[in-house]
Amino acid sequence: MTTQSQQPPRVPRTMIGVILTGHGGPEKLEYRDDLPVPTPEPDEVLIRVAAAGINNTDINTRIGWYSKGVKSGTGTGTAEGQRDDASWSGVPLQFPRIQGADCCGRILAVxxxxxxxxxxxxxxxxxxxxxxxxxxxxxCWTFGSECDGGFAQYAKAPAAETFKVECDWSDSEIGSIPCAFSTAENMLHRANVKAGEHVVITGASGGVGAAAIQLAKRRGAYVTAIGGKEKAKDMLAVGADQVVARDEDLILKLGKNTIDVVLDLVAGPSFPSLLDVLRQGGKYAVAGAIAGPLVELDVRTLYLKDLSFFGCTFQEDEVFPNLISYIERGEIRPHVSRVYPLKEIGLAQEHFGSKRTSGKLVLEIP
Incomplete structure (x- = not known):
């Protein structure tokens, strides 16, 4: 006889969540308590979501920043950006959409x-x-962009890409990891960063940048972090060997032809100096353009220095499982600044956009 405790959990018919109704400002985010709970397909799992981090990509998708019509830095979508190419894939986003690139939770049904x-x-x-x-x-599809994501009580995802994690971290701490740390680990993986190499990380006080510091140190690299002067202590605290303020002369501070690898999340006007500090045969990996997507490139610098460029979005199969193993072995640690309830997603994204604090902002799902 089967006891009540052995029965699989009951799956409700409706859930609380936040839907994105179109490209635009925070007014396009709608908190609802009557959304249908998704039904997993044969190769999917249904997750009871516990926590989901706030990321640049969620905001950039909402405002339409990925459109080639936007020429300025992140957080500055315009009417020109409200185009059919305003998504990761360049395919028009389907509305309504539940965003949330991060998702920590427990499997409820399969x-x-x-x-x-x-x-x-x-x-x-x-x-x-x-x-x-x-x-x-x-x-690839981005969770919370080409399909519904983690800003709801329940989410479905492919079973093969939903990974068990065993550690003593809180749900909010685990929920801060996926997007930021996998982006950073992918950059290190693509650039094949090795022990003893000198790595420069731009935007190093942000979520991806701080993750990149930890992950580069894990590989035995020497890390120079670039970020706001007021956040220097935070960057050193997560492992940076030295900090260069973003308004300082990078060539004066580091010298030309001295750096093995640049991990760039900023782009914009500082781009030429990043190539100048790279050594002959150096490597440049990019996964963001906080300061603006359009840069000045002297092609002679690229070919005369035999530089290698890596655009980093697609992730090889080993990247995310490797990240899970780092968590379980205690080789990285979470960096959470504040936890908000899901209902306050607008405030959380406003806080995120202000860049007032280091560390991840995470939504707690009711």
Whole structure:
């Protein structure tokens, strides 16, 4: 006879969540308590979401920043950006959409092709999903962009890209990891950063930058962090060997041809100096353009110095599982600044945009 405690948890029909109704400001975010709970397909799992981090990509998607019509830095979408190319993939976003690139929770139900023993696992969802595009090289969907994400009580995701994580961190701490740390780890992976290399990280006081500091130190690199002078102590606290303020002369501080790898999240006007400090055969990896997507490139610098450039969005299969292993072995640590309830998502994103604090902002899901 089956006891009540052995029964699988009951899946409700409706849930609380935040939907994005179109490109625009915070007024496009609508808090609802009557959204349908998604039903997992045969190869998917249903997750009871506990926490979801705030990321640049959620805001940039909302405001339409990914459109080529936007020429300025992140957080500055314009009417010109409200175009059909205003998404990661360049395909028009489908509204309404539940955003949330981060998702920590527990598996509540599974599709017919998934082992029921997975029910109850505490999990993280890979931000960049290959399942939905047939695992084709250099193609992926972003969780919370091309499909619904973590800003709701329940979310579904491919079972193969939903990873069990075993550690003593809180849900909010785990929920701060996926987007920021996988982006940073992907940059290090693509640039093949090795022990003893000197790595410069721009935007190092932000979520991805701070993650990149930890992950570069984990590999044995020497790290120069670039960020706001007022956040120098924070960057040193997460592992940076030295800090250069973003308004300082980088060439004067570091010298030409001295750096092995640049991990760039800023781009904008500082781009030429980043190439000047790279040594012959140096590597430049980019996954953001906080200061603006249009840069001045002297192609002679690129080819005469034999530099390698890496654009970093698509992630190889090993990147996210490696990240899970770092968590479980205690090789990285969370960096959470504040936790907001889901209902205050607008305030949380406003706080995020102000850049007032270091560390991740996380939404707690009711």
């Amino acid at each position: 599709g017919s092709n998934v082992d029921p023993k997975r029910i109850g696992e505490r999990v993280l969802v890979n931000t960049m999903l290959r399942h939905y595009v047939g695992r084709r090289p250099y193609e």
